[in-house]
Amino acid sequence: MTSIVSGGSRGLGLAAVEALLARGDAVATFSRTGSPAIEALASRHAGRLVHELIDAADAAAVRGFVARVADRFGRIDHCVANAAIAHEGVLATTTDAEIDALLAVNLAGSIVLVRECVRQMLVQPRADATAVGSPSVTVISSIVASRGSPGLTVYAATKAGLEGFARSLARELGPRGIRVNAVAPGFLETDLSASLSPDNRSRIARRTALGRLGTAADVVGAIDFLTSPAAAFITAQVLTVDGGT
Ligand SMILES: NC(=O)c1ccc[n+]([C@@H]2O[C@H](COP(=O)([O-])OP(=O)(O)OC[C@H]3O[C@@H](n4cnc5c(N)ncnc54)[C@H](OP(=O)(O)O)[C@@H]3O)[C@@H](O)[C@H]2O)c1
Known part of the structure; x- marks a missing residue:
């Protein structure tokens, strides 16, 4: 099986790349910059892991990436749209540039990546679904899409948009045997949430049934399962993995 994961250099994307490699998939991922972790993995799994430096907001670059992956591995079975940015700040002080960047990376970037993967899934021969599973798309949303969070309004809008996108795409592609779901993590201990203040961090932990923030390792099983x-x-489901908030 071949899986594409955007934003695989660190955080949840890196954990997903590791999990999918561990179960035997060929994996292709991209991010704007590299990281020691993804570079080490790429040299350890040179025949099975591709990592390129690409901006998710660059539609032409994403199109080229997906075409190269399909060329190299012959097919694309699973697409995990994970790359995202977050901007914390109240709406009143959010700039046009910040709004544009969030929409371009989180929403349009994910949609373009999924479209390119789906175009390939639709033309390739169907794999034996009982052995390897049906082709799938998984978009990474966030608990803030359904719960809301002050200071994360535009980010929340992009994630709510992705959930609507996933539900509609699931209906569009169901007859073609392609499944589409979303995973909605709670707050995770990754670079994306590094700017959370200690107060916010303990408030989130207190209102979480399991009493702590999550980790990438807590969420990656949901991606492994859905693919x-x-x-x-x-x-057409949103799988929430938030420790009970
Ligand atoms: N952390 C949380 O609390 C949390 C909670 C709920 C949902 N999520 C979601 O979980 C997913 C993973 O988040 P994370 O916490 O693992 O974030 P992270 O640690 O910041 O990692 C984000 C990944 O996406 C890549 N990326 C960001 N912007 C990109 C762009 N324009 N083009 C290409 N790659 C890009 C990053 O690499 P480069 O920066 O080098 O490009 C990195 O590989 C995201 O969809 C996020 O919204 C996170």
Whole structure:
């Protein structure tokens, strides 16, 4: 199986790349910059892991990336749209440039990546779905899409947009055997949430049933599951992984 994961250099994307490699997939990922972790993985799995430096907001570059992956591995079975940025700040002080960047990376960037993967999935021969699972798209949303969070309004809008996108795409592609789901993590200990103040961090931990923020390792099982044969009849769903908030 071949899986594409955007934003695989660190955080949840890196954990997803590692998990999908561990189960035997060929994996292709991109990010704007590299990281020691993804570079080490790429040299350890040279035949099975591709990492390129690409901006998710650059539609032509994403199109080229997906075409190269399809060329190299022959097919694309799973697409995980994970790359995202966050901007913390109240709406009143958010600039046009910040709004544009959030929409371009989180929403348009994910949609373009998924479109390019789906175009390939639609033309390639179907794999044996009982052995390897049906092709799938998984978009990474956030608990703030449904719960809301002050200071994350535009980010929340991009994630809510992705959930609507996933539900509609699931209906569009269901007849073609392609499943589409979203994973909605709670707050995670990654670079994306590094700017959370200690007060906010303990407030989030207090209101979480499991009493702590999550980690990438807590969420990656949901991605592994949704891209596996065990999820063959699951589509148009949002799987929340937030420790109970
Ligand atoms: N952390 C949380 O609290 C949390 C909570 C709920 C949902 N999520 C979601 O989970 C996903 C992963 O988040 P994370 O916490 O793992 O974030 P992270 O640690 O900041 O990692 C983000 C990844 O995306 C890449 N990326 C960002 N902008 C990009 C762009 N324009 N083009 C290409 N790659 C780009 C980053 O690499 P470069 O910067 O080098 O490009 C990095 O590989 C995101 O969709 C996020 O919204 C996170």
